[in-house]
Amino acid sequence: MKCPFCHETATKVVESRTADEGNSIRRRRECENCGKRFTTYERIEERPLLVIKNDGRREVFSPEKLMHGLVKAVEKRPVSMEVLQKIVTEVESQVRTQFDKEVPSSYLGELVMEKLRTVDEVAYVRFASVYRRFRDVNEFMEEIKRFLEGESG
Structure with missing residues (x-):
């Protein structure tokens, strides 16, 4: 995952929890280069209906x-x-x-x-x-x- 601040790819997950009634995972990440934190969401790619x-x-x-x-x-x-x-x-x-x-x-x-x-x-x-x-x-x-x-x- 690329850091939105310094664009380095070395990041680590510091916290994960379910979101959107269990339909996605919220991950709190920290950049190993600049130390800033940011949030990402992971969800299942749904087929178009x-x-x-x-x-x-x-x-x-x-x-x-x-x-x-x-x-x-x-x-x-x-x-x-x-x-x-x-x-x-x-x-x-x-x-x-x-x-x-x-x-x-x-x-x-x-x-x-x-x-x-x-x-x-x-x-x-x-x-x-x-x-x-x-x-x-x-x-x-x-x-x-x-x-x-x-x-x-």
Whole structure:
């Protein structure tokens, strides 16, 4: 590992601990040349996961894009960022476990709605209205009716 201060390659690890909920290792290093300390992170290189859109296009799965959609759905609702981050982490973990390289966007959307349903009813309906692209009020009312009856999809 190259020292960011003097660019010498002789460094030693002085402390290691898990970080990011066990998904990475934080290492505190010391340069043997200049004595300065710096931190590095080691994490598993994840394979890219592609989302297959309804029109057949493929795009790289983006936890940031998912978070953005969730933030819009919970706008002015009593849902914390920690809860949203937990949903993103759970969805990504479940998708990576069940799919090797590609995941249909329909599966992803249904999974997110399932998680939102237990967190906030209004956020669930908001997300569903964007995800399912209701063509008119009747489709929207049908979704609300299914929700109230305890169904989804």
